[in-house]
Amino acid sequence: MFLLQPSDLDAIQLSFKVACAATLLSTPVGIGVAYLLVHTRIPGKSLIEGAVNLPLVLPPVVIGYLLLVLFGRRGLIGSWLLEYNIQVIFTLTGAIIASAVVGFPLLVRSIRLGMESVDPSYRRAARTLGASGWDAFFTVTLPLSGKAVFAGMTLMFARSLGEFGATIILAGNIPGVTQTIPLAIYEYTSTPGGDRMALSLCLVSIVLSFIVLLISGAASKSLDRK
Amino acid sequence: MQLAVSARKKLGSFSFDAEFDLAGQRVGLFGPSGSGKSTLMYLLAGLLKPDSGSIRLDDIVLFDGQRGVNLPPEQRRIGVVFQHAHLFPHMSVRRNLLYGWRRTSAQNRHIEPESIVEVLHLAHLLDRGVNLLSGGERQRVALGRTILTCPRLILMDEPLTGLDEELKFQIMPYLNSVFSKFDIPLLFISHSLLEMRLMTEQVLVVEQGSVKRQMATEELAQSTWAAPRQSYVNLLRLGPPEPHGDLWSYPWGDVRLILTEHADNQENVFELDAREILLFKRHPEATSARNLLSCTVRKLFTVGNRVRVELQCGSRQLIVQIVPESMRELELEEGREVVAAIKASAFRRLM
Numbered sequence: 204m205f206l207l208q209p210s211d212l213d214a215i216q217l218s219f220k221v222a223c224a225a226t227l228l229s230t231p232v233g234i235g236v237a238y239l240l241v242h243t244r245i246p247g248k249s250l251i252e253g254a255v256n257l258p259l260v261l262p263p264v265v266i267g268y269l270l271l272v273l274f275g276r277r278g279l280i281g282s283w284l285l286e287y288n289i290q291v292i293f294t295l296t297g298a299i300i301a302s303a304v305v306g307f308p309l310l311v312r313s314i315r316l317g318m319e320s321v322d323p324s325y326r327r328a329a330r331t332l333g334a335s336g337w338d339a340f341f342t343v344t345l346p347l348s349g350k351a352v353f354a355g356m357t358l359m360f361a362r363s364l365g366e367f368g369a370t371i372i373l374a375g376n377i378p379g380v381t382q383t384i385p386l387a388i389y390e391y392t393s394t395p396g397g398d399r400m401a402l403s404l405c406l407v408s409i410v411l412s413f414i415v416l417l418i419s420g421a422a423s424k425s426l427d428r429k
Numbered sequence: 430m431q432l433a434v435s436a437r438k439k440l441g442s443f444s445f446d447a448e449f450d451l452a453g454q455r456v457g458l459f460g461p462s463g464s465g466k467s468t469l470m471y472l473l474a475g476l477l478k479p480d481s482g483s484i485r486l487d488d489i490v491l492f493d494g495q496r497g498v499n500l501p502p503e504q505r506r507i508g509v510v511f512q513h514a515h516l517f518p519h520m521s522v523r524r525n526l527l528y529g530w531r532r533t534s535a536q537n538r539h540i541e542p543e544s545i546v547e548v549l550h551l552a553h554l555l556d557r558g559v560n561l562l563s564g565g566e567r568q569r570v571a572l573g574r575t576i577l578t579c580p581r582l583i584l585m586d587e588p589l590t591g592l593d594e595e596l597k598f599q600i601m602p603y604l605n606s607v608f609s610k611f612d613i614p615l616l617f618i619s620h621s622l623l624e625m626r627l628m629t630e631q632v633l634v635v636e637q638g639s640v641k642r643q644m645a646t647e648e649l650a651q652s653t654w655a656a657p658r659q660s661y662v663n664l665l666r667l668g669p670p671e672p673h674g675d676l677w678s679y680p681w682g683d684v685r686l687i688l689t690e691h692a693d694n695q696e697n698v699f700e701l702d703a704r705e706i707l708l709f710k711r712h713p714e715a716t717s718a719r720n721l722l723s724c725t726v727r728k729l730f731t732v733g734n735r736v737r738v739e740l741q742c743g744s745r746q747l748i749v750q751i752v753p754e755s756m757r758e759l760e761l762e763e764g765r766e767v768v769a770a771i772k773a774s775a776f777r778r779l780m
Contacts, residue, residue: 322515324511324513324515325515325517325518327476327502327509327511327515328509328511328515328517329517329528330475330476330501330502330503331474331475331476331502331503331507331508331509331575332503332508332528332529332532332574332575332578333503333506333529333532333533333578334503334528334532335501335503336501338503338532342528343517346519347517347518347519349519
């Protein structure tokens with residue numbers, strides 16, 4: 204009863220690609236934004252915070268549509284990218300962007316909480332030992348919030364694996380190109396007789412999510428032990 | 430070191446101002462908690478920016494409000510040993526020790542990690558994580574870490590507070606040997622008079638957000654005597670002991686003292702309460718007290734119903750506290766010979 208089509212394997216592979224790329228590309232940016240929010244006194248901080256958190260509360264479909272407007276052929280960024288012959292909509296890049304935007308608030312929240320819980324005395328001690336502000340950040344504050352950074356990455360990875368609404372609008376549902384697991388399940392459920400195949404993919408999805416949880420649990424334990 | 434400070438800082442409802450000029454190797458910052466000692470330390474280290482004024486260490490301007498000079502902490506070369514050590518929890522003892530050393534330019538590195546590890550007895554701890562260290566070990570690592578940056582001045586913010594009595598006096602010899610061996614100026618912050626007397630030569634007294642007085646540490650110790658219920662504690666530095674029957678005999682200046690307690694250092698510090706010394710007019714033939722010292726009265730000072738007697742015992746001085754009635758019976762006056770009797774068990778070993 205457990206059968207996977209070649210297209211399902213493509214979907215699984217694509218899901219991984221999208222989730223990994225979205226998470227890895229967002230992490231440095233997430234660390235940067237969290238740093239801005241925790242360690243600096245810039246004007247309009249609450250506006251930045253709001254903008255970062257907005258995707259958390261907006262329906263993913265709305266985000267997908269806004270991204271489509273932005274990255275479309277006549278969109279603000281899309282028209283500019285077109286000059287360099289880069290297309291975002293209906294491509295893998297689009298799927299990655301959609302996942303990155305939707306998962307970003309989870310990442311920033313987690314990193315920010317982690318950074319805020321690091322005792323500022325450590326940074327002060329590092330400064331008096333001859334480390335510049337950046338040096339102290341990279342050698343003390345960031346490693347000490349490593350667990351939170353990792354937790355944020357896991358959350359974001361899991362969120363990306365399940366991303367549907369924004370992806371289907373920005374990247375479409377093209378098998379082998381942008382069709383990730385949730386999109387494939389959606390297609391099976393809307394075709395007659397696809398129930399069984401949908402169920403198999405659901406099982407895959409459950410197993411994958413469970414593995415992510417296990418890995419994150421084990422990693423956070425080993426970080427604790429240090 | 431030469432330190433010239435003229436700085437003001439307002440923090441919420443607390444305002445701090447300091448105006449002093451000092452020269453010395455071991456200086457204390459003495460005052461009750463909340464008086465602004467730590468604020469001054471933060472201002473010196475560059476962790477807090479004064480609202481106005483200037484700070485100069487030797488010939489280097491650390492801060493000048495008018496000329497817009499404000500060196501960041503990493504360029505001041507002022508080491509800080511914090512009260513809670515603040516060792517980096519994600520690094521081993523070795524990496525903690527070398528954190529500052531690696532960031533010190535080669536021409537300033539005149540202390541080798543090996544010598545610090547040896548002086549502070551850290552060799553067996555190097556590969557451990559810092560979370561498993563005891564309080565005393567943590568402070569030793571923190572001290573070593575700071576010294577390895579070869580700073581021009583070390584600030585110590587109540588480094589002994591929070592350690593139990595016994596541990597305190599185990600650490601102080603380390604402090605003393607480090608500071609005398611590497612000759613680094615020290616600014617020692619504490620609210621404990623005893624720590625001040627053991628660690629410093631002169632003190633700045635900080636009260637209610639400003640530096641009030643500057644004096645020799647011993648002068649401060651004697652001035653607190655006037656306060657009610659306060660007694661004076663003599664600190665005696667004794668040489669290496671020799672066995673004396675079942676007791677120990679220590680050289681103290683040109684006389685010897687008999688003690689019950691054994692110590693094995695070249696210099697041992699004992700405390701002796703001024704109230705535990707008895708005075709006799711003439712040499713008593715036999716007493717249970719093991720130490721009978723012939724002394725000359727240097728000075729008498731009466732406050733209320735207490736009299737402070739300063740004695741000259743050979744080359745050393747001793748302060749004794751008695752009541753006015755005894756003074757009259759003994760017919761004490763300056764220049765008079767008396768015999769001081771001290772029990773062998775009256776001494777308490779500090780370090």
